[in-house]
Amino acid sequence: MKAQTARTISSQRTDDGVLMAYPNPTKDVLMLKSKDVSVKIKTVTFFSILGAQVAEYNINSNNTELRLDRLRPGKYLMRYTLDDNTQKITQIIKQ
Secondary structure (H helix, E strand, O other), rough: OOOOOOOOOOOOOEOOOOEEEOOOOOOOOEEEEEEEOOEEEEEEEEOOOOOOOEEEEEEEEEEEEEOOOOOOEEEEEEEEEOOOEEEEEEEEEEE
């Protein structure tokens, strides 16, 4: 029988090359920052892992602080839309 060791998450940032989201996992506040200061984040929408929309924020800025205290702990998909209508989805963990 082999002993298993717990794996720790070395990075608390989600960085997809366009947007940084941190800390991830988060408790109540999620910071979002566009890597290009000329690109604005238009909207951010959170979905449960079952696909139900649970929160939506209008941002219109290249960085922001989102209050996530109304979300229950769990995994969420965060879809963000930029001012050029580019959309991307990333996973956020709420503790």
